Amino acid sequence: MSFHHLDQYATVSSPVTRATPTARVLAATAIAVGTAALPLGAWEHLGILAGLVVLVAAAAHVPASLILRRLAGPFVFVLAASTGLLFLVPGTPLIHVGPFGISDAGLQRFGFVLGRASVALTAAVILVSTTSFPELVQALRQLRLPGAVTTALGLGYRLLYLLVDELERLQRAARSRNAGGGTTRRRRLLVGITAAGLARAFSRGERTHRAMLARGFVGDLPSLAPKSWDLGTALTLAVLIVVVIAITLSAHVRS
């Protein structure tokens, strides 16, 4: 199984991939936080931040079609979480849907939440498209995230591939014997495969732990020295953060 398509732009040479992964994480976080901090109705400022994100995407050579495809998944959750705003925020009713009314204020808040989510999610999509998972974990370590979290992420990333491979092998073995005719049998098969997969994952974990002990593991996962920062990256990141703060503050001042 290969997930290489997930971070395929990590190997494309661009100003974004030349920056350290830590700088990329900080930049994406700054844009997401700045967007979330915009006051309601600051459409102009949201537009400027969206323009900034589009510029970063262009600099990273990440095509719009890929960003839109990847936004689709998380956007479903954003829609599900924010649809209630249409009906729950009091204001002048615009449309009636059965016993519920959609107010102007509700519509505006709903739209703004979607806009904010789109900008923040786009920044996240650019980050994960241009940064490999190992680099992300390394960046999170450098940002002093708790060791238990980064260790779990690092080991989980590697073991996830093994687990999915195991499950695929089990599934193929079952299919090769014509398993799964009828809904009940398919369900039973799924339960069996999942249980066997979990049992294998458990024994894999135990064997991996032994392999770690054999190489001197005593409880702390040591990490390598992270990539060093260069002046250009530091300056670019500083400018980006200042711009985001300025946009957010000016939105608050104007509101």
Add this chain to the structure above:
Amino acid sequence: MPPLLAVRDLAFHYPDGTPALRGISFDVERSERVALLGSTGSGKSTLLQHLNGLLTPDAGSVTVAGFAVADDTVREVRRRVGLVFQDPNDQLFLPTLLEDVAFGPLNNGVDSHEAIHRARAILEELGLVGVESRPAHHLSGGERRLAALATVLVSRPDLLALDEPTGDLDAVSRSRLVRLLTTRPETLLTATHDLHVAAALCERGVVLHRGVVVADRPLADVLGDRELLERHGLAAPLDRSGGAPSTRPSGWRRAD
């Protein structure tokens, strides 16, 4: 001078009571290359895991370079015994190959820059150039096996203990790995049921059967004893056509 590895009356039962090792004794001298032969379930892997304290024996002892394996010596013992597991996927658990290879030195107190330097050097030595930032699932089976070997060679062990080192490899990868192992200076103890690999790598054979050492002789003698091999599941009893298995398959030569 004491042997590099001394195993004395080693006994071990699995938690369900099944005996795995029953009073095993043998020595391995420095620079010796020993094949631990036995059919599946003979206790080879269990024995190897005792060599660096992963399993605790019910009775008997293991001594490595003068250090009896115990709680207070286990760190030193693990530095000296490089154990390569049967499945390289068990051994490659970090997001990138470089981190995996540097894992051992970092645990042994080597600083980060030196660990990276050593890891890169051993990867280059094993021909794994350009894959250091890849995760293990982006490597081929042969590369993965070499990578697992790199994760222990980087700590410069005295004893290299390999568990079925060529188990899942195709002919080309197997030949490459065997050629590489013949050039290594470390003392070698390799558990295998592949007699061709044993013949290419080792000069002495220790045969295990149901947790007991049933033969400990020069490998050529072991491989020439058809009855011994058949009795302990290392050769098929019905295969009478070819006589004793070849001790030196063509293309593989042990570095004497």
